[in-house]
Amino acid sequence: MDVRLTLSKIVGADNFIDDPEMLRDYESDLSHDPAGAAMCAVRPESSEEVSAVVTFCNKNLIPLVPTSSKVHFYGAAIPGEGGVVMDMTRMNRILDVDTENRRVRFEAGVNWEQLNNALKERGYRVIMPLTPPAGRSVLTDFLEREEPVNQVYDYGEPLEAMEVVWPTGEIFRLGSASVEGYPDSPSKGGNPSGPGLDFYRFFQCAQGTMGVVTWTNLKMESIPRMDKILFAPAEDLQYLNEFLHRIMPRRIGQEVLILNSVNLAALLSENGYADFEKLSTSLPPWTLILVISGLLRRPEEKIAYEEHFLAEVIKNEFSGIRLVEGLPGLPGSGRRVLDLLRNPWPSDRPYWRLQVKGAFKSLFFHCRPADAKPMVEMVREKALLKGITAGNLGIYIQPIEHNRACRPEITFFYDPKDDEEKERVNVLYRQSAVELLKMGAVFTRPYGDLAAIVYEKAASYAGQLKRIKKLFDPNNIMNPSKLCF
Structure with a gap:
């Protein structure tokens, strides 16, 4: 078995990496997890190349670790048992922007900066988590169920039909992407659950242990025509939660989140630790951030309705809530925060959590x-x-x-x-x-040493996961040592 020769033939000599210096990029990340040394890395460009690499590794019992991001915080892509790292960053094509069905199809290597810019040109956006790094994979974030800051309607479940490569090498399409004639079929891959058995949840929060996702369909939304950002400073977290429990079932607000003074200061700091230290002592203990928006149809009326509802609830039930359009001592803070919520964190600045x-x-x-x-x-x-x-x-x-x-x-x-x-x-x-x-x-997403703590408390669940893993990955090649595997 000549690993170098075989894998070089599959992905091309330029996309096979076994130089120790270059492999260091894959040994560790920004987590506390111990480093791991890979035998080599490959950079496939197509589903067929992914399938060929997976088939080879499965046949020869070689561990395989898929990765598609340039930024990692949790240790999920560290090769804990060596083997081959599959770097998906060359698979970075946006395959289809379907405005009629508000759906975008793209490959695993597409990052937040790339997708955000491409959709913005057409007046659309993807509902995103809180400030994802620009170089992080969009597909990975949603597979790992990073929570979007906008929880209105069905935005919390944006993944639709996708294509995967099972650990034995078969290319398989999930949901309505599996129907004859796709992508020209009537559903356009918009249904993640049918026809047939529903496998797509096997890949969510799986940290690459169940196979490789090559592309997916994702819901997208129109960029609002009008926005109004409101802040509610508070001393008591429970009071804010009670207020949200009153307004959110009425579908008030788009982006809604609560930050303490430390996180809000870190987000708003533009000049490093000096800014952070000053802001963290001047901001209120808790701040509710609430964005009300008008989309394509009658935006003024929608915002007026939400403002009226909020005013009535505060007047009659929550007199301790004070909604303001800016943070004290921070002119323009509303627009700054809205930009942060609607865009990935810039690649030319240290990530906000690292600035502290x-x-x-x-x-x-x-x-x-x-x-x-x-x-x-x-x-x-x-x-x-x-x-x-x-x-x-x-x-x-x-x-x-x-x-x-x-x-x-x-x-x-x-x-x-x-x-x-x-x-x-x-x-x-x-x-x-x-x-x-x-x-x-x-x-729901136990990384590193947290996995052992969580699965010890859920022994029967862990046992079922291992049975499913054995069915789809009989040789346990996919990212071994992660989760309970």
Whole structure:
């Protein structure tokens, strides 16, 4: 078996990498996970090349780690058991923009900057998570179920029909992309669930362990004709959640999220730590960000209706809420925040979470909105016991499904050069996760050492996952050592 010769024939000699210096790009990322050394890396350009590489690795029992982003925070693409890294960044074509069905089809290597710019030219956008890095893969973010900041209607489930390569090498299309005549079929790949069995959820939050997704269809939306951004400063997180529980079921607002002063300061800082330190002490403890928008039809009336509804609710039920159009002492903050919510983080600036102290580790989970405050307070108390002050904890609360649930994300900022502080953050992360599980938190995306903690508490579920994994990946070649595999 000549790995170099075979893989070079498949992807071309220029797209086969075994130089140790070049392979270092794949050894580690911005997470705390230990580095891993790959045997080689390949950069396929088509589904057929992906299939040939997967077939070869499966036949020869070689671990295979797919990756499509240039920016990684969670260790999911580190080759824990060596093998071959499949770098999908050459598969970066936008295949179809279907304005009639508000659908865009693109390959795995398309990043946020590329897709955002292409759709903006045509008056459309993809509902995005909070400030994804410009170089990160759009497909990966939605496969990993990064929560969009806009939870209106069905925006929380934007993935549609896709093409995958199973771990045994077969090319397979999911949903209505599987019908005869696709992509010229009537449904245009807009249905992720049919006809036939529904496999697409196997790939969500799977961290590349169930196969390789080569392209997908994604919902897109018109860029609003009118926007009005509102801020609600508050001392009490619970009060904000109760307010959201009143307004979001009435479908008020587009982008809706809550940030503590630390995260909001980090987002708005333009001159590094000096800006951050000043802002974090002047901003309110919590800020609700609420964007009301008018789309293509009667935008003025829609905004007027939402403003009237908000005014009535505040007047009659939530007199403690004060909606303002700007942050105190920050002229133009409304427009700045709206730009941040509608665009990826610029590639020419350090990522906002890295601007605080140089490194971070995030703990995120799902819970009921009523449980968010006690869970956050528990982590804060544990942090203080570890000598980690509130100024080093960024908190982001994303309401989900009209505030039926929420996704808190707690970010621990630390100095990467301080080994003692880094270890304190690691210990706090693990201890907080254990306690959060006891309090009812749901971890749908356990990365790194969190996976062992979560799957230990869900032994029967982990057993079922292993049975499914064995069916589709009998030789366990796809990103082994991740999740419970």
